[in-house]
Amino acid sequence: MTTISYPPKPVPGDRIAVISPGAGLPGLFPRPFELGLERLREVYGLEPVEYPTTRSMGATPQERAADVNAAFADPDIKVVMASIGGDDQITVLPYLDRELIRANPKPFFGMSDNTNLLAYLRSTGIVGYHGATVMVQLGRPVAMDALTAESLGAALFTSGAYELRPAERWNDVNRDWADPATFAEEPQTRPGTGWTWVNPDRVTEGRSWGGNLEILSWLLMADREIPRDVTEFDGGVLFLETSEELPSGTEVFRVLRNMGERGLLRRFSALLMGRPKTWSFERPNSPEEAARYAADQREAVLRAMRTYAPDTTIVFDVDLGHTDPQLVIPYGGLVRVDGPARRITVTY
Secondary structure, three states: OOOOEOOOOOOOOOEEEEEOOOOOHHHOOHHHHHHHHHHHHHOOOOEEEEOOOOOOOOOOHHHHHHHHHHHHHOOOEEEEEEOOOOOOHHHOHHHOOHHHHHHOOOOEEEOHHHHHHHHHHHHHOEOEEEOOOHHHHHOOOOOOOHHHHHHHHHHHHOOOEEEOOOOOEEEOOOOOOOOHHHHHOOOOOEEOOOOEEEOOOOEEEEEEEEEEHHHHHHHHHHOOOOOOOHHHHOOOEEEEEOOOOOOOHHHHHHHHHHHHHOOOHHHOOEEEEEOOOOOOOOOOOOHHHHHHHHHHHHHHHHHHHHHHOOOOEEEEEEOOOOOEOOOOEEEOOEEEEEOOOOEEEEEO
């Protein structure tokens, strides 16, 4: 059984490493990146420190791993944040220095492809933070979403309980970062729909595991950062979300089915399923198409859970994924799911 602990928290005035372990997209789209750096300074009082590959597209896995190792090794760095995701961070993991990182635990914030590093930290014994990349959440046009900003601030600087809330308004339609007009007005949002609960007849609390479903499927295929003894997940809280690649309901079911066949799904006491992103530049779904996509995904999740973990509490449409706003989830930290009260509380 892995012993997992929370790393020390930063305070305003501290230095934050900004790294690109997935992709150096700040080099292609400097505007949201610079905006995110500005908010780290002005909203949170942290001083960003960039590394050699932060703005470098095409950096090798070894070069990106060197930045991760250097950020954790530097005693003047108190927190680490990813600029954005990517699609090959799994190739970085073999070059990380596990003993160095274990000896220098720090809060790491990231999502999407950063599920790789979050899972790595958890298996190393360090709680990470799923959410809040520099370019996406902090680089949001005009202003950060208030719910995102509050959750991130609590995750950065506090250590107690934080109750998650459903978003009153949300968005998943993006605009072109290369177009300056994108940053002239806030994203258009639509009314929130709240959370949908299944089997809400109990109160559970456990350590979290999960992240982006597609990335988890790759980790499972490569047999990376998954405990050999799956009883380590007993009583835990699984949280999952899907990306802008919009995996089909069939694909979502198959990944969950295979997790069920491995004996994973039945170990968890609760599943928090992120609100699915339903629009992308490649698939600009109409509202009707988007609604069908979300319904197909929900049915795929229910089908798998009915087969492999029928009694598990499930909460759908939690704002923890690729939609806006985004709540930060402590990866490996404590999550309490109170079904009768319809409340979710995390410990940052």
